[in-house]
Amino acid sequence: MSKYHNLMQKPISRREMLEVCKGGFGSLAFMSLFGVLPSACGGPAKSTLEASSLNLGPHHLPKAKNIIFLYMDGGVSQVDSFDPKPRLTKENGQDPRKKFKVDATQFDNVGKILKSPWEFKQYGESGMPVSELFPHIATCVDDIALIRSMTSQFPEHTNANYFLHTGSGLQGRPSMGSWMTYGLGSENKDMPGYVVLDGGLIPPGGLDNFKNGFLPASYQASVLRPGDEPIANISPKETIKDLQKQKLGFISLLDQQQLAKIGEVDAVESAISNYELAYKMQSSIPELTEFKQETKATKKLYGFESDNPHTRGYAAQCLLARRLVERGVRFIELTCPKVSADRWDQHGNLKEGHEHNAHAIDQPIAGLLKDLKSRGLLEETLVVWTGEFGRTPFAQGSNGRDHNPSAFSMWMAGAGVKGGTIYGRTDEYGYRVIENEVTVHDLHATMMHLMGINHKQLTFRFGGRDMRLTDVHGHVIKDILS
Amino acid sequence: MSFNLLFILFSDNPSDTLLFFGRFHPLIVHLPIGFLLLAVLAEFSTKWKKFKPIQNFIHYIWLLGVISTFFAVFLGYFLSLSGDYNEDIIFWHKWGGVAILILSIVYYFISKRQISIPVQGNAILLFGIAFLIFYTGHMGGNLTHGSTYLFEYAPNPIRRLAGLPNQWVPRKNLTLIDSVDIYLDLISPIMDKRCISCHNLEKKKGDLNLTSFSSLMEGGESGKIIIPGDKSSSDLFRRITLPANHKDFMPTEGKQPLTGDQVALIGWWIEKNAPSTGYLTALNPNKEIIDNVNRQLGLDDFNFLRKKVQPPKKEIIDSLSNNGFILNVLMKENYFLEANFSLSKKKLTPNTIETLLQIKKQLIWLNLTGSNVSDDNLKKIGELERLMKLNLSKTKISDKGLTHLEKLEKLESLNLFRTKVSDELINVIPKLPNLKRLYLSESNATEEIVSQLKKSKQNLEIIFDSN
Numbered sequence: 001m002s003k004y005h006n007l008m009q010k011p012i013s014r015r016e017m018l019e020v021c022k023g024g025f026g027s028l029a030f031m032s033l034f035g036v037l038p039s040a041c042g043g044p045a046k047s048t049l050e051a052s053s054l055n056l057g058p059h060h061l062p063k064a065k066n067i068i069f070l071y072m073d074g075g076v077s078q079v080d081s082f083d084p085k086p087r088l089t090k091e092n093g094q095d096p097r098k099k100f101k102v103d104a105t106q107f108d109n110v111g112k113i114l115k116s117p118w119e120f121k122q123y124g125e126s127g128m129p130v131s132e133l134f135p136h137i138a139t140c141v142d143d144i145a146l147i148r149s150m151t152s153q154f155p156e157h158t159n160a161n162y163f164l165h166t167g168s169g170l171q172g173r174p175s176m177g178s179w180m181t182y183g184l185g186s187e188n189k190d191m192p193g194y195v196v197l198d199g200g201l202i203p204p205g206g207l208d209n210f211k212n213g214f215l216p217a218s219y220q221a222s223v224l225r226p227g228d229e230p231i232a233n234i235s236p237k238e239t240i241k242d243l244q245k246q247k248l249g250f251i252s253l254l255d256q257q258q259l260a261k262i263g264e265v266d267a268v269e270s271a272i273s274n275y276e277l278a279y280k281m282q283s284s285i286p287e288l289t290e291f292k293q294e295t296k297a298t299k300k301l302y303g304f305e306s307d308n309p310h311t312r313g314y315a316a317q318c319l320l321a322r323r324l325v326e327r328g329v330r331f332i333e334l335t336c337p338k339v340s341a342d343r344w345d346q347h348g349n350l351k352e353g354h355e356h357n358a359h360a361i362d363q364p365i366a367g368l369l370k371d372l373k374s375r376g377l378l379e380e381t382l383v384v385w386t387g388e389f390g391r392t393p394f395a396q397g398s399n400g401r402d403h404n405p406s407a408f409s410m411w412m413a414g415a416g417v418k419g420g421t422i423y424g425r426t427d428e429y430g431y432r433v434i435e436n437e438v439t440v441h442d443l444h445a446t447m448m449h450l451m452g453i454n455h456k457q458l459t460f461r462f463g464g465r466d467m468r469l470t471d472v473h474g475h476v477i478k479d480i481l482s
Numbered sequence: 483m484s485f486n487l488l489f490i491l492f493s494d495n496p497s498d499t500l501l502f503f504g505r506f507h508p509l510i511v512h513l514p515i516g517f518l519l520l521a522v523l524a525e526f527s528t529k530w531k532k533f534k535p536i537q538n539f540i541h542y543i544w545l546l547g548v549i550s551t552f553f554a555v556f557l558g559y560f561l562s563l564s565g566d567y568n569e570d571i572i573f574w575h576k577w578g579g580v581a582i583l584i585l586s587i588v589y590y591f592i593s594k595r596q597i598s599i600p601v602q603g604n605a606i607l608l609f610g611i612a613f614l615i616f617y618t619g620h621m622g623g624n625l626t627h628g629s630t631y632l633f634e635y636a637p638n639p640i641r642r643l644a645g646l647p648n649q650w651v652p653r654k655n656l657t658l659i660d661s662v663d664i665y666l667d668l669i670s671p672i673m674d675k676r677c678i679s680c681h682n683l684e685k686k687k688g689d690l691n692l693t694s695f696s697s698l699m700e701g702g703e704s705g706k707i708i709i710p711g712d713k714s715s716s717d718l719f720r721r722i723t724l725p726a727n728h729k730d731f732m733p734t735e736g737k738q739p740l741t742g743d744q745v746a747l748i749g750w751w752i753e754k755n756a757p758s759t760g761y762l763t764a765l766n767p768n769k770e771i772i773d774n775v776n777r778q779l780g781l782d783d784f785n786f787l788r789k790k791v792q793p794p795k796k797e798i799i800d801s802l803s804n805n806g807f808i809l810n811v812l813m814k815e816n817y818f819l820e821a822n823f824s825l826s827k828k829k830l831t832p833n834t835i836e837t838l839l840q841i842k843k844q845l846i847w848l849n850l851t852g853s854n855v856s857d858d859n860l861k862k863i864g865e866l867e868r869l870m871k872l873n874l875s876k877t878k879i880s881d882k883g884l885t886h887l888e889k890l891e892k893l894e895s896l897n898l899f900r901t902k903v904s905d906e907l908i909n910v911i912p913k914l915p916n917l918k919r920l921y922l923s924e925s926n927a928t929e930e931i932v933s934q935l936k937k938s939k940q941n942l943e944i945i946f947d948s949n
Binding site: 057058059060061062187188326327328373374375376379434435452478479 | 811
C-alpha cells in the first residue's frame with residue numbers, strides 16, 4: 001500500500017472498474033449486483049468517489065437523454081422578444097420614475113420608457129406572441145414552452161453567468177454539464193460527454209462557466225472552436241502513425257507507475273483518461289465535423305445558404321449540435337456567435353444590436369428544432385434557450401436598455417416539455433415577475449428532472465457537505481411538463 | 483355623534499370600516515394574552531423572596547393587560563359582525579373575553595392594594611383568569627381553524643380520544659382509470675385539499691360549506707356556485723380562474739392556488755352537468771382530460787413500470803455489450819432497460835437479436851438507428867412485448883418488416899424516419915393502441931397515407947415533412 005493510502009478514500013482502482021464496465025451508464029446497477037463497485041462506465045471514470053455517495057444513473061424514467069443549451073449571452077430583452085407589453089407603447093417617452101419604483105441599474109443612466117421597436121404577432125395553434133425578431137423560431141411555438149417569469153439574483157454578467165451555469169454566483173462551482181455527465185455518464189467512449197461549441201465569444205466569467213469545480217476533472221467541457229482545427233492539436237503532428245502510438249504508450253506506462261506509487265489521485269487519473277479520449281477524438285472529431293453526408297435540403301433548412309456569414313456560422317454550430325446528439329453527447333452548449341463584442345448586451349443601439357443577433361440565430365435554431373423533430377430526436381433531446389437576465393423596459397440613455405434580473409423570458413422545447421404553453425407573468429411593464437416566479441435553481445431542477453435526475457439526490461461530498469447543482473433550492477416546474 | 487356610533491354598532495349591515503378594524507382582532511388579541519399571563523405569573527412569583535421587590539410594580543402589567551383586553555374585546559365584536567363565524571362558538575368566546583376583561587380590571591385594583599378579597603381569593607382569581615385565557619383562546623382557535631385543527635395530524639389513538647374518526651385515508655389505491663369516480667376520486671379531494679379549511683361546517687366563509695356534494699350544490703350567501711352545464715356562469719369556476727391578485731380570487735389569503743389540471747377538470751365536470759357520482763370513463767372524457775386525470779392521480783400508462791423486474795443475467799449483458807449494444811438502466815431500484823445500438827461499430831446479427839429476446843421483460847426502449855437491421859429481424863423484434871420506444875430510422879426496413887410489429891401494444895413512439903415503409907402503415911399503425919408519436923419524414927409514406935392514418939387515430943402525432 002502506498003504511503004498516501006490513508007489520505008485516499010478510494011477502495012477500488014479505476015482500472016478494475018473500467019475492466020468490468022462494458023458500456024452504458026446504466027451498467028452501474030448491474031455492477032453493484034455482481035459485487036463490483038459501480039462507476040460511470042462508458043465515459044470518464046470517477047474514481048475518487050466514495051462508493052456510498054454514489055447515486056448515479058437516472059433516478060426515474062428520463063424523458064431526455066441529451067441537452068442542447070443555446071446560450072443567449074448578454075441578456076435578451078424580454079419585452080422585445082417574447083413578452084409583449086402594450087403599456088410601454090402607450091407610455092413611450094414618459095418618465096418611469098413617475099410610474100413605478102425604479103431599481104438601481106448598472107449604468108445609472110435611467111432614460112424614458114422605451115416601447116419595443118418591433119411588432120408582435122401570434123403564431124401557431126397556441127397563439128403564442130413572438131416579436132418580429134424571431135420569425136423562424138415563431139413557426140415552432142407549438143413545440144415551445146415559454147417561461148416569462150425567470151429571475152436571476154445577479155445584475156452583472158460574470159456573476160449571472162456563473163449563477164446560470166453553475167448554480168452559484170461565485171466562481172469555481174461545477175457547471176450544469178459537469179453535473180449531468182457526472183450523474184449520468186456518457187454513452188460514447190470516443191467523444192467527450194460535455195461539449196461547448198464556441199461561436200467566437202466565451203461568456204464573461206470565462207471558461208470557469210464550463211468547468212468541473214470540485215467534481216473530477218474529466219467532467220469539464222471540451223470546447224470546440226471553428227477554425228482550421230475544431231480542437232487545438234486534434235490532428236496528430238507525427239508523420240508516422242506508429243510513432244504517436246509509441247509515445248502515448250510510453251507516457252501511459254509512466255503514468256501507471258506514478259499511480260501505483262501514490263495511489264489514486266483524480267488529477268493523474270483524469271489526465272490518463274483525457275489522453276485516452278483525446279486519442280479516440282483524433283478520428284471521431286473529424287468525422288463529426290464532416291458535413292458531406294448532410295443533404296442540401298438539410299443544410300438549407302439550417303441557413304447554410306444565407307447571405308449573412310454569422311447565420312451561416314451559427315447554422316454550422318446548430319448542425320454540429322444535432323450531430324453531437326446523434327453521437328450520444330450528453331450536454332452541448334452553444335455560445336453566442338460573434339456578431340459583435342456586445343453579444344445581446346445592448347446598453348445602446350438596442351434596435352441594431354438585437355436585430356443583428358437575432359438574424360444570426362433565428363433561422364438556424366428553427367432549423368435545428370425542425371430537424372430534430374423530423375428525425376425523432378426532439379422527443380429525447382431537451383433544447384434550452386436562455387440568457388442570464390433580462391433588460392429594463394425603460395431606456396438606458398436614449399436607445400439602449402440596461403440589465404434587469406427581476407424578470408426575463410426563456411424557453412424550452414423537446415423531451416417532456418408541453419409545447420405551446422406560457423408559464424409565469426410579469427407586470428404591465430415587463431419589469432418584475434408577478435406570478436409563478438422561476439429561479440435559475442428551478443430551471444436546473446427541471447432540466448435535471450427531465451434527464452431523469454432528482455436534483456436533491458445527485459450530490460457530491462465536498463467541504464463536508466453533500467453539494468448539489470441546486471444547492472438547497474429549486475423545485476421542478478411541473479406545469480410545463482407534458 | 484354617539485347616537486351614530488350606537489346605530490352603527492347595532493344595525494344589521496356593519497359598514498366596511500367596522501370590518502376593517504375588526505380584522506385587527508387576531509393581531510391585537512395576542513397582547514392581552516401575553517400581558518395577562520405575564521401578570522399572573524408575576525403575581526405567583528412573588529411567593530419567592532427574590533421576586534418580592536417586583537410586587538409593587540405588577541399593577542403596571544395588569545394595566546397594560548386591561549387596556550389591551552379592552553381593545554381586543556371591541557375589535558372582536560366588530561369582527562363578529564361579519565357573520566362568517568360559527569355563532570355558538572362566538573357566544574362562548576365573546577363572553578369569555580368579556581369575563582377576562584372584568585376580572586383583570588378587578589385584579590388590577592387588587593394588585594394596587596386598593597381592594598382586597600378574602601384569603602385564598604387571590605390565587606383562585608389568578609387561576610380563574612389564566613383558565614379563562616386558555617379557554618377563550620382555544621375557542622378563538624376553533625373559530626379560525628376549526629375544532630379538529632389540533633387533531634388533524636395527531637396519531638389515531640389521540641384522535642379517537644377526542645371523538646374523531648381515524649385520519650382520512652384516500653380512497654382505495656386506484657390503479658386503473660376505469661375505476662375512477664368523478665366526484666369521490668377527483669372533485670372531492672380537490673375541495674378537501676384546497677377549500678374546506680375555510681368552507682366547512684364550523685367555519686363557513688361566505689356561508690359556504692364545501693365538505694359534501696349537496697352543500698356544494700346548495701351554495702352560499704351569493705347563491706349557487708355551480709350551474710350544471712354552464713361553467714362560465716358558475717361562480718366557483720369564475721373565482722378559481724380569476725387572476726391571482728383579484729380580490730374575489732379563490733383560494734384566498736395567499737393559500738396555494740389550484741393547479742391548471744385541477745381547474746380544467748372542475749370546468750369539464752361542470753360542463754358535464756356536475757354529476758354527484760359516476761365513473762369518469764362513462765362521461766366520455768377526451769384525451770386531454772384523460773391525460774389530466776392520469777397526471778393528477780399518478781395513473782399514467784407508466785403503470786406497468788411500477789412492476790418490479792429482475793435484473794438480467796450477467797452473461798446476457800456481457801453478450802449484448804460485446805456485440806455492440808449499450809445497455810442502460812432507466813431508473814433506480816428497478817431494471818427496465820434501454821438497448822442502444824446506434825453507437826456501435828459492429829453489425830447486428832440474428833444471434834444478437836435472439837439474445838435481445840432474453841431481456842424482453844426488461845427492455846422498453848430499443849434504438850437501432852442506422853443499423854443493418856432487416857425486415858426479417860423485425861420478426862423477433864416484434865416479440866419484444868414491452869417496448870415503449872422503437873427507433874428504426876435510417877435503416878432498410880420496409881412494409882415487409884413493418885407487419886411484424888403489430889403486436890407491440892405498449893409502443894408509444896415509433897421512429898421510421900428515412901425507411902422504406904409505405905402502404906402497410908395503414909394496416910399496422912391502427913393496431914398499436916398506445917402509439918402517440920410516429921415519425922415518417924423521408925420515408926416512402928405519402929400525404930394520402932398520412933391523412934388516412936390521422937383519421938383513424940385521433941390521438942396520434944404524426945411527424946411528416948411532405949417534401
